[in-house]
Amino acid sequence: MTANLPFLLSALVAVWATFMVVTRAVAIHALLYLVVALLALACVFDVLGAPFAAILEVIVYAGAIMVLFVFVVMMLNLGRPDSLRENTWIAPRIWIGPGLLAALLLAALADALVMAAPGGGRIAVIDTRQVGLALYGPYVLMVELASFLLLAGLVSAFRIGRHIRDEDAP
Amino acid sequence: MTPPPLVVIAATLVVLLGLATMLTWVERRLLGLWQDRYGPNRVGPGGLFQAVADGIKILFKQDWIPPFADRPVFVLAPAIGMMTVLLAFGVIPVTALWSIAGDLNVGLLFVFATMGLGVYSVVLAGWASNSKYALLGGMRAAAQMISYEVFMGLSTLGVVMTTGSFSLRDIVQAQAGLWFVIPQCLGFVVFLMAGIAETHRLPFDLPEGENELGAGFHTEYSGMKFGMFFLSEYAGIVLVSALVTTLYLGGWQGPVLPPALWFAAKTGALVCLFILLRAALPRPRYDQLMALGWKILLPLSLLNIVATGAVLLLRAPG
Numbered sequence: 433m434t435a436n437l438p439f440l441l442s443a444l445v446a447v448w449a450t451f452m453v454v455t456r457a458v459a460i461h462a463l464l465y466l467v468v469a470l471l472a473l474a475c476v477f478d479v480l481g482a483p484f485a486a487i488l489e490v491i492v493y494a495g496a497i498m499v500l501f502v503f504v505v506m507m508l509n510l511g512r513p514d515s516l517r518e519n520t521w522i523a524p525r526i527w528i529g530p531g532l533l534a535a536l537l538l539a540a541l542a543d544a545l546v547m548a549a550p551g552g553g554r555i556a557v558i559d560t561r562q563v564g565l566a567l568y569g570p571y572v573l574m575v576e577l578a579s580f581l582l583l584a585g586l587v588s589a590f591r592i593g594r595h596i597r598d599e600d601a602p
Numbered sequence: 603m604t605p606p607p608l609v610v611i612a613a614t615l616v617v618l619l620g621l622a623t624m625l626t627w628v629e630r631r632l633l634g635l636w637q638d639r640y641g642p643n644r645v646g647p648g649g650l651f652q653a654v655a656d657g658i659k660i661l662f663k664q665d666w667i668p669p670f671a672d673r674p675v676f677v678l679a680p681a682i683g684m685m686t687v688l689l690a691f692g693v694i695p696v697t698a699l700w701s702i703a704g705d706l707n708v709g710l711l712f713v714f715a716t717m718g719l720g721v722y723s724v725v726l727a728g729w730a731s732n733s734k735y736a737l738l739g740g741m742r743a744a745a746q747m748i749s750y751e752v753f754m755g756l757s758t759l760g761v762v763m764t765t766g767s768f769s770l771r772d773i774v775q776a777q778a779g780l781w782f783v784i785p786q787c788l789g790f791v792v793f794l795m796a797g798i799a800e801t802h803r804l805p806f807d808l809p810e811g812e813n814e815l816g817a818g819f820h821t822e823y824s825g826m827k828f829g830m831f832f833l834s835e836y837a838g839i840v841l842v843s844a845l846v847t848t849l850y851l852g853g854w855q856g857p858v859l860p861p862a863l864w865f866a867a868k869t870g871a872l873v874c875l876f877i878l879l880r881a882a883l884p885r886p887r888y889d890q891l892m893a894l895g896w897k898i899l900l901p902l903s904l905l906n907i908v909a910t911g912a913v914l915l916l917r918a919p920g
Contacts, residue, residue, distance in 0.1 A: 464726075
């Protein structure tokens, strides 16, 4: 039980922070809780023996993607009036469908947790070298596909972000 | 003999915070020297106690939170800055035995992770202050730090490929014969520039460029909260210097002198280089800064990776 304490603590923080993400009215506060949730998830990964995945979670999600989210929200500069206006949008008619679907998923998750064999304790640590070998061995096709996707994103960002010269303007 | 971890942690904290405080004085004296004037020389021998006087002054100043600010985030921002910098020191190997986290096998990545989180301090300070100058400073910081993190990570890949490990201790030990600054000179230059941009120091201090943004992201901060931004900036300089020492200058290795002294000497010399850069170079425009990053540093660091890979393949047995 004591060996599981770090795992339980970080899992608890993750769940609590995720709950706070959904219930915050100020967008930046919600994003900050999301960052906390991602950090807690990184701790969970590390406890489960995947330090590389944990560090990538922090670098990529918490350190880069969420900063861009915060950046965008900062530029929009939402204030109290916007929150009030948004409150009127959230009628039961809107959230009841997603709510039901989420409840279904929660039931499936609970079922999986109950049915799972109570193993645990035997955790194999996967280090960076093993991850690299797996990525460029059996999963090399996936890496290539992901790079296609990123290249497409890069090209479209370049197209959108380029300076429009006078002769190009409509 | 390995010292007990709590002793190492306490010693690191005391040394770091003391060092960051003293650096404010060192910087002003050195700037004075290079700009042909005295700098602070009244308090104590050679002005040595100037940092203490500043500390006392800043502690007794009114700690004012603007009524239009977002209180919790406003208070949180400087703490994040200090915390992430101090966390990164946990994996820096001062000697083969002297490091808090021991031999973390993702050590270098851990440093990048904490640096990535450090961006929040500046960005959130800019947002929470709820004023135009601070917001502009925060936005500049976000774009600048995210971009330069990319080149910083890419420039160290050559070192990682040569060593075959992310562990900082392995990286230092791999430099027993030849410091990486020679074979990885390209990566060294890119890393140094990215490091300056990452700590938003002059000449890359556009998030706080005082001639156009007041004081940038910390315009609304006063008292010890401002002091924390200040100290975490200086701790950041020490961190980047220690990282450059570890990655490119052979870490604790050197003849005759004890290893810890070598580490301190190399880091100290780099800190002085940081201050010299401030004294010598003017600040570029913001678009020049971003163009330098994406049009020069990115291709250079990619070239470095390709060249390192080619050399490693040629040297590989069989």
